[in-house]
Amino acid sequence: MRITILGSAAGGGFPQWNCACRNCSRFRGGQLRSPARSQAQVVVSTDAGESYLINASPDLRTQILSASFLAPANAPRHTPIAGVLLTSADVDSLAGLLHLREFQPLHIYATPSVRRSALEENRIFRVLNRANPPAIWQDFPLDTWFALTGADSQRVEAPIRCRAVPLGGSYPDYVSDGLRRSSGTDESIIRLLAPDEAIVGLALDLAGKQIFCAPALPGGSGAWKEWVRSSDVSLLDGTFWCDDELIAAGVGSKTAREIGHVPLSGPDGLLQELGPSTRGRRVLFHINNTNPILDEESREHREVRDAGWEIAYDGMQIEL
Ligand SMILES: [Zn+2]
Secondary structure (H helix, E strand, O other), X not given: OEEEEEEOEOOOOEOOOOOXXXXXXXXXXXXXXXXXXXXXXXXXXXOOOOEEXXXXXXXXXXXXXXXXXXXXXXXXXXXXXXXXXXXXXXXXXXXXXXXXXXXXXOEEEEOHHHHHHHHHXXXXXXXXXXXXXXXXXXXXXXXXXXXXXOOOOOOOOOOOEEEEEEOOOOOOOOOOHHHHOEEOOHHHOEEOOXXXXXXXXXXXXXXXXXXXXXXXXXXXOOHHHHHHHHOOXXXXXXXXXXXXXXXXXXXXXXXXXXXXXXXXXXOOOHHHHHOOOOOOEEEEEOEOOOOHHHOOOOHHHHHHHHOOOEEOOOOEEEEO
C-alpha cells in the first residue's frame, strides 16, 4: 500500500491567491523557506495499482496530471482511480468531483448525510451521471469495516477495508435550513442530516497495515486518538497553529475551533492531546496558509518536528 499526498494545504492553498498574510507575502517576496502547496488531496494505492482518492480537491485536475501513476493505462479511456472517499460535504472535499466529469464511471463513498448535502444542495454534481454506467454513490456505515469495490468489476471485494470514524463537527454553511431541519413529533423525529455523519475520519486497512486520515478534527469526539495510536501512519488536521490565528492575522473573525479545527498548540491542542508517543508515523497535512509551521525556519516548525511529527508537502509518498 502506498500513500501519496498530492496536496498538503488547507482550502485556498499556499500561497492563497487573494491573501497577503505574513506567510503568503513573505513567500511571494522570496523570504520564506517553504514550498508552495496545493489544496489537500490524498491518494491511497494498492500494490496492484488501484488508487482511491480521499476527497476530491479543487486542484484535482492538476494534481492527477502531476502523478504519473494516475495516468490512463488503456485506450481509449481508463483511470486507475477506483473510487473517491468523502470525509465531509465541504467545498474543499467535493469541488474536485467536477474535474472527474469526463464520462468516467466512478464509485463515490460518503455518509448518507454527506451524499444528501452534495446531491440535494448542488444539482451540478448530477453531471457525474452522464457516465455510462453513471457514478455510483455508496453510503458509508459508521464505525463498521466495509470493503472498497475495486476498479475491476469482476472482483467482488477490493483488498482495502475502510471504516468511517465520526468526529463531530457541523455541516457546511451552504447547506439549506430545509435540509438541516428535523421534522415530525418528538416520538418520530426524522433527521434529514444526522449530526454524527457531518465529518468523519477514515481508517484504511490492507494486509494488516492501517492508515488513519482526518483532514478535519473538529474536537467534538476523542475517538480519533485511539485510531492514531493503533495505526501505522496517521494523516491529521494541521490547519492552524493557534486558536486565534485567523483573528490575529486579520483575515477572519472566528477561532480555529469555531470553524471546526482543533489547533496544534495550546492546552487541549492536537500536540498535547495526543502526547509524545505513538507507534506509527504522524503526519500533519491540510495546513492553512497562515500557519507558522509552513516556515521551515520558524520556532513552531521546529517544535512540531521535535515532538515527532512530520509536515506534509506536495508529492510526499509513504510506503507501507
Ligand atoms: Zn495567507
